[in-house]
Amino acid sequence: MNASEAAKNINEAYGDGTSDARTARRWFAKFNSGEETLEDKPRSGRPTVLDEGDLQAALDAEPSSSTRELGTELGVSHMTVWNYLKQLDFVHKKPRQDPHELTEAQAAKRVEICRQLLNNPLNDRFWKRIVTCDEKWVFLVNPDRSKRWVPKGDNPTSVARLNRFDKKVMISVWWNVDGIVHFELVPEGKAVNAELYTEQLDRVYEAMRQKYPTLISRKRALLQQDNAPAHRAKKTQGKIAELDGIEVLPHPAYSPDLAPSDYGLFSLYETLFAWTPL
Numbered sequence: 001m002n003a004s005e006a007a008k009n010i011n012e013a014y015g016d017g018t019s020d021a022r023t024a025r026r027w028f029a030k031f032n033s034g035e036e037t038l039e040d041k042p043r044s045g046r047p048t049v050l051d052e053g054d055l056q057a058a059l060d061a062e063p064s065s066s067t068r069e070l071g072t073e074l075g076v077s078h079m080t081v082w083n084y085l086k087q088l089d090f091v092h093k094k095p096r097q098d099p100h101e102l103t104e105a106q107a108a109k110r111v112e113i114c115r116q117l118l119n120n121p122l123n124d125r126f127w128k129r130i131v132t133c134d135e136k137w138v139f140l141v142n143p144d145r146s147k148r149w150v151p152k153g154d155n156p157t158s159v160a161r162l163n164r165f166d167k168k169v170m171i172s173v174w175w176n177v178d179g180i181v182h183f184e185l186v187p188e189g190k191a192v193n194a195e196l197y198t199e200q201l202d203r204v205y206e207a208m209r210q211k212y213p214t215l216i217s218r219k220r221a222l223l224q225q226d227n228a229p230a231h232r233a234k235k236t237q238g239k240i241a242e243l244d245g246i247e248v249l250p251h252p253a254y255s256p257d258l259a260p261s262d263y264g265l266f267s268l269y270e271t272l273f274a275w276t277p278l
Helices: 001-015 021-032 051-063 067-074 077-085 104-118 192-210 213-217 232-244 266-272
Strands: 130-139 168-176 179-185 223-224 246-248
Touching: 001 021, 001 067, 051 077, 067 077, 130 192, 168 192, 179 192, 192 213, 192 232
Parallel strands: 130 223, 223 246
Antiparallel strands: 130 168, 168 179
C-alpha cells in the first residue's frame, strides 16, 4: 500500500478531508526511517492546548473578540482558538437588532409581563388555548431559492433576485397549535388599521366559534397579538371586549421573539400563499 492508497482508506473510514496524500507520505517517510512514536516532539512556537475556562472568561469579558485577538490574549494560535470554539459549539453571529431602545419604564414593564406570562401553566392545555396572528407581505412570484444538490465544481441554476417593488400582497393569518384558523388577503390599497382589523376579528371569532365551540363557550380562548397600532387602538380594544370568550395575552413591548409566526408559519407557508390565485 502506498501513501495515496492509505490516505484514501483513512478518508473512507473517517470521512472526507481527514487526511491527504501529502500527510500520508510524511507519515510513511517517518515510519520507514524507524520512527514509530505517535507523540509530538517538543518544538518552539505557540502551544496547541488552552484552558477552556480561560477561553470562556475571555469571551465573557469581550464576546466580539476575533479568534486572532483571543489567540494573542491566551498565547495560542488563532486556529487553536477556532478549533476549541468549534468543539464547544460556539458560532460567530451578529446580535439581533431590536427596533427600539427601551426606556427604563418599558424595560421594567417588559420584565413584569414576561414574569406574568411565566406564571401560566406551561403545558399542552395552555398552548392549545392560544391563537396568534400576524401580517406579512408575500410576493406573487416567489422563485425557489432552496439549496440544491449539484456535482462538485458545478453551480445551481441561478434565480432572479426579488425586487421589493415587485407585485405582492399582504396576508393576515391567525393560527394555533393545530394549524391555520383563518387567513385573509388584504385588499389592494388597504392598510391594516383599526377599522379593518376589527372587521377581521369578527371573522376570526366566527371561525373559532365553529372550529372550537367549547373553547369559546367556556371563555378559554387566548389571543396573542403584538403591539402594532391597529392592535392597540381603542376601537380594537372595544371590539375584543365584545367578543365573549376571548382574552388577550399581554405582549411585552418590542418583543419579536415572542411572536412565533416568522419562525413557525411564514417560512413554511410563504410559497403556498405566493401561488394562491387571487
